[in-house]
Amino acid sequence: MRLLLRHVRPGHRTTRPDPRRSAGLGLAAAVALLAVGAGCGIPTTGAVEAGLPAQGIVSPAPPGQPGSLYVYLIADHRIQPVLRTSLTGVTPQAAIDLLLAGPSWEEVRAGVTSAVPRNAGPARVSAQGVTLRVDLAGATPLTGLLLDQLVCTASMADIRNAPNGIAAPVSVSTPIQRVENRFCPNPIVN
Numbered sequence: 001m002r003l004l005l006r007h008v009r010p011g012h013r014t015t016r017p018d019p020r021r022s023a024g025l026g027l028a029a030a031v032a033l034l035a036v037g038a039g040c041g042i043p044t045t046g047a048v049e050a051g052l053p054a055q056g057i058v059s060p061a062p063p064g065q066p067g068s069l070y071v072y073l074i075a076d077h078r079i080q081p082v083l084r085t086s087l088t089g090v091t092p093q094a095a096i097d098l099l100l101a102g103p104s105w106e107e108v109r110a111g112v113t114s115a116v117p118r119n120a121g122p123a124r125v126s127a128q129g130v131t132l133r134v135d136l137a138g139a140t141p142l143t144g145l146l147l148d149q150l151v152c153t154a155s156m157a158d159i160r161n162a163p164n165g166i167a168a169p170v171s172v173s174t175p176i177q178r179v180e181n182r183f184c185p186n187p188i189v190n
Contacts (some may be wrong), residue, residue, distance in 0.1 A: 011056070022105050023035075033052060046064075050070035054159075065107050066085060066086065066087050066089075067085070067086055067089065068083055068084065068085055068086070068090070068155050069083075069084060069086055069090050069094065069095050069098075069156075070082065070083060070084070070095070070153070070156050070157070071084045071095055071098045071099045071153050072099070072148065072149045072152040072153045072156070072184075072186070073099075073103050073107065073112045073113065073114050073149070074112065074113045074114060074115060074125075074145055074149070075111060075112045075113075076111075078145075078186070079145060079148050079149055079152060079185075079186050080112075080186075081152070081156065081186075082103075082107065082112065084098050086098060091157060091158075092125045092132055092134075092153075092154045092155075092157040092158045092159065093123075093124075093125040093151075094104065095153045095154060095155070095156075096123045096125050096134055096150070096153060096154055096157075097121075098153075099114070099116060099149060099150070099153045100116050100117070100120060100121040100122070100123060103117065106110045114149065115139045115144065115145040115146035115149060115184055116140075116146055116149055117138065117140055117146075119140070120136050120137075120138040120140045120174075121136060121137060121138060122136075123135065123136050123137070125154060127158075127168075129171070130154060130168055131168060131169050131171055131174075131181060132154050132158055132168050132169070132170045132171070133171045133172075133173070134144035134150055134154050134170060134171070134172045134173070135172075135174075136150075136172070136173070136174045137175075138174060138175075139176045140174050140176075141174075141176070141177060142172055142174060142177050142179050147172060147179060147182065148184070148185055148186070149171065150170070150172050150182035151170040151182045151183070151184050152185070152186060152187065153181070154170045155167040155168055155170050155184045155187075156184060156187060159187075163170065167183060167187055168186055169181040169182060169183055170182050170183075170184075
């Protein structure tokens with residue numbers, strides 16, 4: 001700190017602050033006041049929609065306990081994993097049941113749809129060796145995105161149970177059609 005000295009009386013001295021320093025402190029105080037008044041530039045917009053949730057393998061929940069799993073729905077004309085909470089456990093059966101319920105109102109507003117018709121269920125999911133089997137009660141033709149939604153939803157819900165982390169093949173049947181040993185074309189990657 002630099003101080004200017006001046007004589008007041010002979011033999012006595014007093015100090016006064018350097019005027020350049022006082023101007024600098026005043027400028028710093030003005031900038032700080034403006035920053036506080038401006039709210040640091042963060043607008044008050046509330047929640048902003050940013051698309052689909054992050055993807056990845058979800059930590060497993062204990063059997064029969066609520067947990068999170070992925071259901072494959074359609075966005076931008078292709079299947080996409082959508083994170084859901086299951087109150088009946090984290091199993092392929094729970095995942096297929098959630099898929100049959102269709103997209104939520106919020107998902108529909110965001111442009112998410114499903115190729116699974118409302119009359120496709122109920123469904124029964126079982127394991128036959130290393131293959132998962134999804135049996136639908138409704139007479140629904142198994143084509144394109146519908147089949148992909150069913151296969152990916154069942155196999156990705158079951159991947160937690162696979163000791164090697166490899167998705168099981170899925171067979172899907174309805175009263176009018178059966179498709180054997182399909183793999184998910186769009187698996188979730190870590």
